[in-house]
Amino acid sequence: MSELIASQPGLAAGMAGLVLLAVLALAAWINVRRIEKSHPPGGEFVTVDGVRLHYRATGPGNGPVTLVLHGAASNLEEPHRAMGEAFAGERVIWLDRPGLGWSQRPRGPWSPQREADLIAAFLDTLDIGTATVIGHSWGGAIAMRLAIDHPERVDGLVLLAPALSAWIGRAAWFNAASYWPVLGPLITRIIVPLAGPSQARSGAVAAFHPEPMPPDYVSDTALGLLLRPANWRANAWDMAQVNMHLEKQEALYETLDHPTVVIAGKSDTVLWSHRHGGHVAKRMRCAEMRWISGAGHNLHHHHPSAVLQAVHDVRDQLRETGAKAGAAG
Numbered sequence: 001m002s003e004l005i006a007s008q009p010g011l012a013a014g015m016a017g018l019v020l021l022a023v024l025a026l027a028a029w030i031n032v033r034r035i036e037k038s039h040p041p042g043g044e045f046v047t048v049d050g051v052r053l054h055y056r057a058t059g060p061g062n063g064p065v066t067l068v069l070h071g072a073a074s075n076l077e078e079p080h081r082a083m084g085e086a087f088a089g090e091r092v093i094w095l096d097r098p099g100l101g102w103s104q105r106p107r108g109p110w111s112p113q114r115e116a117d118l119i120a121a122f123l124d125t126l127d128i129g130t131a132t133v134i135g136h137s138w139g140g141a142i143a144m145r146l147a148i149d150h151p152e153r154v155d156g157l158v159l160l161a162p163a164l165s166a167w168i169g170r171a172a173w174f175n176a177a178s179y180w181p182v183l184g185p186l187i188t189r190i191i192v193p194l195a196g197p198s199q200a201r202s203g204a205v206a207a208f209h210p211e212p213m214p215p216d217y218v219s220d221t222a223l224g225l226l227l228r229p230a231n232w233r234a235n236a237w238d239m240a241q242v243n244m245h246l247e248k249q250e251a252l253y254e255t256l257d258h259p260t261v262v263i264a265g266k267s268d269t270v271l272w273s274h275r276h277g278g279h280v281a282k283r284m285r286c287a288e289m290r291w292i293s294g295a296g297h298n299l300h301h302h303h304p305s306a307v308l309q310a311v312h313d314v315r316d317q318l319r320e321t322g323a324k325a326g327a328a329g
Contacts, residue, residue: 021190028193032228035193039222041102042077043094048122054102055122056080059091064155065128066092066311069119071137071163073203073235075101078221079136079300081214086304090311093131095122097142099234101225110237112145112245120150129153132311136160136300137270138238141246148252156314157260158307161268161297164276166247171239178236188229188236196227204298210267211296253280259317260287261310263303265295286317 043056056076066087068079076094098118099105106114119142123131133154135143140162147154178187200218208217218224225231238245262281264273281289290310292303300307 024190024194028190031193031197035224035227038219039077039225043096043102045102046122046125048118048125049106051098051106051118052104053098053118053122054096056094057092058084058094059087059089061091063091064315065131066090067119067123067128067131067133068092068094069097069133069135069139069142070095070100071139072239073100073223073226075222075225077101078223079134081217081221082298082301083304083307086308090308093126093128095119097139099237100231101222105230105234110234111241112142112249113149115142116145116149119146120153123153130155132156132158132314134158134160134307134311135162137297138163138242140164141249144253144256145249147256147258148249151256151258154258155318156311157258158310158314159260159262159277160300160307161264161271161273162262162276162280163242163271164246164250164253164280166243166250168242168246168271168276171242175236175240178233179240188232192229192232193227197224200224200226207270207297208301209269209296210294211299211302213298214301217301250280254283254285257285259314259321260284261290261314262287263290263292263299263306263310265292265297265299267294268297268299270297 041054043054045052045054047053054076068076068083070076070078076096080094096103098115099110106118123129130153133143133146133156135141135157137160140159141164143154143157143159144162144164147157174187178184200223204217204223205213214220226235260281262277264277266273278289281287290306292299292306295303
């Protein structure tokens with residue numbers, strides 16, 4: 001056998017490549033198991049329409065509800081790390097959006113519409129009629145979709161550095177490539193689990209710029225969970241389709257009459273906050289744009305009190321109108 005391999009260099013190289021691939025796959029699998037052990041579920045699970053969703057409920061058991069939707073590449077620990085203390089006296093539901101954190105995502109093509117439908121069903125399961133919805137970044141787009149498709153479930157919106165307008169920029173090539181034959185499994189099952197940890201910190205620093213990233217941010221927010229193959233694929237699908245999704249819903253924002261506060265920083269380097277926040281707020285019927293000087297994309301970490309004040313202001317506005325918000329149609 002050894003003579004046969006030696007006489008066929010191509011065969012020997014191929015076998016060596018397969019062995020190397022197997023070793024890398026094992027190392028990636030071990031890395032994913034290590035990440036899961038380091039960041040176990042910190043909340044509760046509920047099954048909604050056959051989908052297992054992970055969430056955390058904090059604050060008093062009664063009173064108005066705030067639903068928090070995190071952004072792309074993230075999970076519920078990210079906004080909870082930022083705003084948990086400020087919202088300690090509020091009744092808050094922190095949700096791992098479907099496919100991220102410890103929440104499952106149903107099979108089949110995914111869209112903000114399907115996500116909004118599942119979140120509405122999630123609220124039904126928890127016996128929550130309406131909620132004030134906080135959405136950060138891509139979570140802001142999902143919050144808007146929830147208000148568009150299920151206006152009766154949303155009493156107000158607080159959007160943090162939201163991604164709302166089409167042509168946010170071309171998605172990174174590896175998002176679409178994560179679904180290509182051959183290369184896709186290599187990216188999701190080997191490359192990402194092995195190379196991802198070294199990239200997580202630099203990406204997080206960019207999201208905070210020009211403000212500083214808090215100490216231990218990457219570990220405290222369980223960002224490593226994104227490196228699990230299923231999580232990575234879910235997020236990659238969202239980001240590869242982001243412009244198409246936003247183009248479909250952008251024209252519908254002006255039909256909403258929910259009290260809304262949009263908070264952003266002009267120094268945001270992740271997206272153009274004027275286009276995604278300022279321009280959209282002007283088109284909405286009951287929206288107010290609030291700028292925070294010197295704030296970056298992850299502004300909720302350095303300005304949680306501004307977010308809490310926005311929630312209270314939205315509810316005050318709703319009480320003053322004496323009517324339930326909803327889509328005017």
